[in-house]
Amino acid sequence: MDKLEAMNAFAKVVASGSYAEAARRLNLTRSAVSKAVMELEQALGARLLDRTTRRVTPTEAGLAYYERCLAILAQVDETEAQISRLHDEPKGVLKVNAPMSFGTLYLGDAVADFMIRYSDLKVELTLTDRFIDPLEEGVDVTVRIGAMVDSSLIARRISPARIVLVASPDYLKAHGTPQSPSDLAEHRCLSYGHMTSMQRWHLTDKGKPVSVAIGACLSSNNGDVLREAALKGIGIALLPTFIAGKDIAAKRLQIVLPENQPDDLTIHALYAPNRYLAAKTRVFIDFLVDRFGNTPSWDVCFAKR
Structure with missing residues (x-):
């Protein structure tokens, strides 16, 4: 050998x-x-x-x-x-995995447009918030949001993912508008994740990180659930702008504590390093970068903080 x-x-x-x-x-x-x-x-x-x-x-x-x-x-x-494959056109089956909310709101439409451009490709798109191993599950591209913790995967940046605190005008009228991160302890909060006795939001204060204890009246592992609750005036939510951006632009939601927002996250396309970057994978990732980029569509409709 x-x-x-x-x-x-x-x-x-x-x-x-x-x-x-x-x-x-x-x-x-x-x-x-x-x-x-x-x-x-x-x-x-x-x-x-x-x-x-x-x-x-x-x-x-x-x-x-x-x-x-x-x-x-x-x-x-x-x-x-x-x-x-120098002169090959992308062919075969492209397997893609992505988070539920982002996939439903934006990736589904993007995949449809991608397939119009590359009609010889078949796409298998699965949506789950559970992190998967692309190699073990036979997935060509995994779209994930947040810090990359597995260095064995190759990550390419697709787009920023801004995170904002939002509430409905009715909620703020009834309960007041927080003036500092510490004020959140007195508010009803809508938290991503599972209910625990003590939850914390990681924000910024004058450019420095600050951890704030909150009292969550609703916890969910789905951002769309929290968005609906925020729209109905249940409380203050911490949401990505790809979920809340249209509601902010339409003034159905207002940004709370604009000077204390969390650091931006990043949307990445991941693939396993022990597989060569096939034409179908390369053109799909290029398509996503061109589609979303540094100023994605969900952020252009309202002013940057």
Whole structure:
């Protein structure tokens, strides 16, 4: 087995935690995979894997080597793909995963326009707020909002995602308008997530981060639910502008504490590094960047803070 094949075998063992599973994925015998890893260890003069009866885990040296293997294998795959697909049109099935609210409000329409442009492509779009592993689930592109915590995935920035505090004019008339972040403790708040005894919103005060305790009268894992409650005057909500922007523009919702808004988040397109960037994936991500960009449509309808 040559060096690249051995590196690929080693990477599959680390990813799956099993020689047998790596052999199955590569259509090789377990002994062939084990031999390839042993040859790498001999060549490097370092133990790459710790083996137990239940699982195989990388050593510190093995983890560093694994990360380099992924980068090298991805570069090889991408180079070969670029040459072999240089004149190819995007074809086949493009599998996309995205958050529920963003997918419903904006991505569905974008995908329809994308398919008009690339009629030979079929698209499988699934919407879920649960974070998935693109490699394990066989997804080509995962759209996610917020900080990236998994460095094993390649992320490309699509658009900013501004977060704002909003309330209906009726709520503010009845309960007053907060003048500082600390005032939120006296208000009814609509919180994303699960109900707990103590919840906090992370805002800013004169450019510095500030954590504010809130009393949530409604908690939900869906932003559209919180938007509807805010529109009905139930309380103050912390929402992305892609959910609340049209209501702000129409004055159905007002921005609260405009000088204390949270830091912006980012919408990313994620894909696995050990798959070359196929034409269908590349053109779809390019399309999303062009479609949304630095000033997405949900932000152009009201002034920046």
